[in-house]
Amino acid sequence: MQTIDLLRYLGNYVTQLSPTGYTLPAFPWFVYQTIGGAVSTGSHGSSLAWGSLSNQLLGVTMVLANGTLRTFTPETDPFLMRAVRVAVGQLGIITNLRFRLIKEQPVQRFLQSLSSSSFLKLMETAQQQYTSNQTMPSWLNETEFFWITQDSEFLMVSCTRGDVSSPETRHEVLASFNMPDNTTMYNTSWQLLQDPVLNCLDALPLNHSAHFGPDGLGALAQDYTGALLNTFINAPLPQLIISTYSNNSATLKAGQAVEAAEVLKPLVAELSFHEGSDGHERRRSLQKLHDQQLTVKNRRLFQTSAATARQRVMQADSDDGDASHSATENATGGYFEHDHGGITNASNGDPYAGLLSMDEAVALGNNWDIPPKKDALAYYAAPNMAEALISISRAGVLSIASNNTPEAHESYLYQPDALLDNIRTVRYDQYEVAVPVSTMGDCFKGLLDMVYEGDIDSLNETQKAKVKGFRTAPLIRVLGQEDGLLAYTGDVPRIFVNVEDYIFYNAGEQINTAFKAVMAHLRSSPACGNTGLEGAGGRLHWGKAGWPDAGCWHGDKEYPHTWCDFGCAKMYLDPTNKFADSAPDRWTWEGVDLASCCSMDKGFLREKAGCSCNVKHERNVSSCPPSPYYTNR
Ligand SMILES: Cc1cc2nc3c(=O)[nH]c(=O)nc-3n(C[C@H](O)[C@H](O)[C@H](O)COP(=O)(O)OP(=O)(O)OC[C@H]3O[C@@H](n4cnc5c(N)ncnc54)[C@H](O)[C@@H]3O)c2cc1C
Known part of the structure; x- marks a missing residue:
């Protein structure tokens, strides 16, 4: 397999007009995922303004089920473009993606340590602002948090761009950028x-x-x-x-x-x-x-x-x-x-x-x-390794997120080369749940109360024992509202909680109960969302783990406003289901009359008589395992 590191490629790409190269405005951590896979699953960093990779797309070219090549743009196909932004491989094979690029610029990164109660206060304030006027506080844009579970600490990493509108802030960012003679990334690092x-x-x-x-x-x-x-x-x-x-x-x-x-x-x-x-x-x-x-x-x-x-x-x-x-x-x-x-x-x-x-x-x-x-590496599962590994994880965060003002593609967090081998070769699963910002303070309050039980700031040994489901620091990021039909934030901006399970595989497939309890809260508490199998909980990342048992994930309940629109796009672009994947139970519109209820340019006609997006499912809440609805982990 031949791979190109896109961010470094762009950082190195120099023209007369832009001697400092280019970058994507916002991006996920790249660990050798393909750009097609990352876009198809709505992969993202932390950005209220630019959103996920899928949201930044200007055009997509796909080989369709009928063997033709077709390019979609928001201008030529306003409806279908919304479908292909996050298509999870269901609509065709992406062969070309067009992105907006921006010029490299300094981005000031600032790291601070918060107690759990300070973090919670921030979440509650942001929730309050959103519910009162549907805006988000500017400090949350591009911010990431790492939850150091054993210490009841949150490391907050904020980023400020060199092109913000406030002249004072812009000046501060630019003044802190120690510009080398030639500002391609390699020379910057070499100097360091x-x-x-x-x-x-x-x-x-x-x-x-x-x-x-x-x-x-x-x-x-x-x-x-x-x-x-x-x-x-x-x-x-x-x-x-x-x-x-x-x-x-x-x-x-x-x-x-x-x-x-x-x-x-x-x-x-x-x-x-x-x-x-x-x-x-x-x-x-x-x-x-x-x-x-x-x-x-x-x-x-x-x-x-x-x-x-x-x-x-x-x-x-x-x-x-x-x-x-x-x-x-x-x-x-x-x-x-x-x-x-x-x-x-x-x-x-x-x-x-x-x-x-x-x-x-x-x-x-x-x-x-x-x-x-x-x-399997047994020490990942050993209870008394939890603290040591979280400390390593914390040290890693401090090293990649230290206060600094490098160029954008270095400043936004990415997986450093020194740690890549570990990530690629150790057995673990990554799960991520997207929680609406309208209830995020309530969701985190419930989570911290559940995990720590009692004083959330000064943990005693019993409380520390309860968080031993983690070996790396959970990562928290945000995305603004997007228009992809299956984008996580099609309805409201969301805050994303990424958690990793190192115990299951490394302990001889032993269920990580503390971890599962966290997933259960995120996936079914009314404080963490109002969609899902039981009408509550947050949304799962398309490209990560945590998927319910077959028949226990219902698209019409997870994406109530757009699931049947996506069904229309599927009917038009892949009528014979050539792109069926290994989870056919998910991609179902059984009982919905798509043939009569779909319009090529408007999607699902929910106002039309007889057109409601109520999909028939073989299983329901009573026949599914309790939240988080899976039994295999
Ligand atoms: C270590 C690590 C770090 C990660 N960091 C982040 C992060 O920061 N933010 C985030 O949001 N996610 C993150 N992810 C998740 C990751 O971005 C997704 O799992 C992504 O889908 C993986 O890409 P892949 O190329 O392996 O895709 P695959 O697993 O191969 O495919 C994923 C889906 O995309 C479809 N697909 C793939 N290629 C194409 C194509 N050319 N045309 C049409 N459909 C296609 C497949 O059919 C499948 O449904 C991370 C994953 C890992 C392992």
Whole structure:
């Protein structure tokens, strides 16, 4: 598979008029999803103004079920364009997408720590504003929150663009942007990496000893977070588990996780030692990690030109023997390719002869295979690893979201290279629920009361034990109203809660009950929405987990205002259901007379006599499992 990192490609794309490249105005975290998949599922970042990727589309070209190629735009097909924006693969195969791009610009990022009650107050204030005048507070636009469950803390990341209308704010953003000579991303990062490594180590924000400055350390801290993950979390622990269990497998059956937790205690203690407040010790141990992992060296190789990279590799070869080979291998696995088919050709026995320049590599893409998943990793499920892993997750947030004013495509949060392998290879599921802003304060109040039971700010041990369903910090983002028929925010703006389950797969398919209780609240509490199987709860992300058992997700109840409009589009574009997927129970309009009730340009004629969007379902609430309506997790 050949992939192009779209954001870096655009960031590197320079014209005479715009020497700073381009960017998408708002985007999701990209972890090798395809652009077709991300658009088809309404994937999003956090933006009230620009919305999801689907909302930013100017045009879509698809191969239709009848084999023809057709381009949709809002101008040529006002109704069908609303259908194809979020089509979940049901209407055709996307071959071309047209987006609005904007010029690169500085975006000021600001990170602050909130107690749960302060976070709740913000949510309640925003809810109140929306219900009184249907507007959202400007501080919420582009803001993301990370919920540090074990600490009852919310990390709030706000972004301010260099093109905001207020001249004072604009000036502040631009003044804080330390513009390098050439503002493509690579040079910006290269400059950052020139900082002497040791001067930066004290600023690595780990656990409670974290501090937020000085600015601009985000990229560097990522290397250490990555090293920490690879050294303490990913490398020795699985080996320990494997040697502990005689069957030579890291897969644990139910109940074994507790036993494993005991085995892991000394290592957790060691981890705490490295997170201690003694700056000297921390510096020493992290320097050791750095030496082992060579991550900074690799980043330097990634982020300079091919010629310089090659020179550095040669230099490293003569400087430090074996270590340089690992640097070379990593470099070739990153942006420089020399021995994978199709991109470059190595020649004359010189292994570095075919290295591409950064621009070429970004433009042509990289060869990439889907990495195999690891075996189950028992320590993810071990109860006493919860706190350590959330601390790692918190450190990761602090490193990617530190106060800074980089260019837009670097400032909005993305998954750093140092952490990608972990995300791709560890077994977990991502779930996301979209809650209307009109009740978001009530929804979070119910959630925090349920999870913590009692004082939501100072947790005792019993309360902490209750949040052990999480191994990473839940992520909270917002989207403004959109007009896609199956867009999450077709009715009102929504706030999105993304939660990840690391326990199910890593504990021998043991149900993560604390996690499931959170999903149940989000999916069926009247405070979290007024759509769904029981007329309450928030909407599920099309591209994530949490789908109810077959027959227990009813489109007409989840999307009561647009489900039959989408049915009309399906009838016109794919009348024989050629694009049926593995969940046919979802895509049903049984009992609705689409043939008589659809108009090619208006959709479902709900005013017409005999046309109501009441779909017949084989199962109903009484025959489905209780909220969150699935039994397989
Ligand atoms: C680590 C990680 C981080 C993520 N971060 C975010 C995030 O920040 N925000 C967010 O909203 N989501 C996020 N997601 C969810 C992700 O964007 C969606 O799951 C996306 O659909 C995955 O893309 P894919 O290419 O793997 O699609 P697939 O899983 O292959 O496909 C998803 C759907 O799109 C359809 N589809 C795919 N390609 C086409 C095409 N060319 N034409 C028509 N239909 C097509 C498929 O039929 C299917 O129904 C994340 C996912 C992961 C794993």
